Amino acid sequence: MTFWQCSKCGYQLKAEEPPEECPSCHEKCLFSDISCYIPECGGEGNIDPRLAGRQVNKD
Numbered sequence: 001m002t003f004w005q006c007s008k009c010g011y012q013l014k015a016e017e018p019p020e021e022c023p024s025c026h027e028k029c030l031f032s033d034i035s036c037y038i039p040e041c042g043g044e045g046n047i048d049p050r051l052a053g054r055q056v057n058k059d
């Protein structure tokens with residue numbers, strides 16, 4: 001499973017593939033992979049806080 005974050009509203013979800021439409025802002029946003037792949041954030045099955053904390057696009 002992969003964690004995804006909406007580039008528009010910052011909504012986070014866990015799924016194999018990112019949804020076509022964001023369940024939160026109901027737009028077709030870009031989803032970034034915010035899964036943790038390093039031991040520092042707990043490894044697989046966790047969110048990487050550095051990726052999740054990245055500034056979201058507020059255009």
Ligand SMILES: [Zn+2]
Pocket residue numbers: 006007008009010011022023024025026027029
């Ligand atoms: Zn969204």
